[in-house]
Amino acid sequence: SQQGEEDPQALSIQEGENATMNCSYKTSINNLQWYRQNSGRGLVHLILIRSNEREKHSGRLRVTLDTSKKSSSLLITASRAADTASYFCATDEGNAGKSTFGDGTTLTVKP
């Protein structure tokens, strides 16, 4: 099964509202990354949080990491229609050199 599992699978909100997506994983990690994928496009790296960090901000994005619960959350504040996309978490484990992606959360922001 996937290392990272996003929750919810789909989320629909109104423009201006906040959107929160969660990611759970199973094993110890070096870091966790969040990506956005617009329809028909490749994934775009949003933010990386290391295992010794608890919170990170980038513009309207806020990521938290709780290694005791093996979970992370991505908060998008004041959402816009342009934020409509699928969001994926990915975990880097050990020295494997590769990340494992979850199945993604599909976010729809209605204007």
Added chain:
Amino acid sequence: DAGVIQSPRHEVTEMGQEVTLRCKPISGHNSLFWYRQTMMRGLELLIYFNNNVPIDDSGMPEDRFSAKMPNASFSTLKIQPSEPRDSAVYFCASKGGYKGYTFGSGTRLTVV
């Protein structure tokens, strides 16, 4: 920086034909990854290279799939013979150091 460049963007081919997908990673990135994305199975890692050397090809579905990285600026993923179930979007991504991946725009493959 032009990012990760994949070609072709779209490929339609008949069952049994050979398909070659191409990727140019970001200069200086020492890791390259090939992924396949479908609605049913999501994003699957097929193979990845470190410093042009294949490290893990356990995700390659069958012997019909092969990948090469002859130098630091070019990689190919080949499917021979292609089958309808190979239809998917194939992504190439590169990474340098302990940072996130940079993905290409993908190749949408349709095998009829």
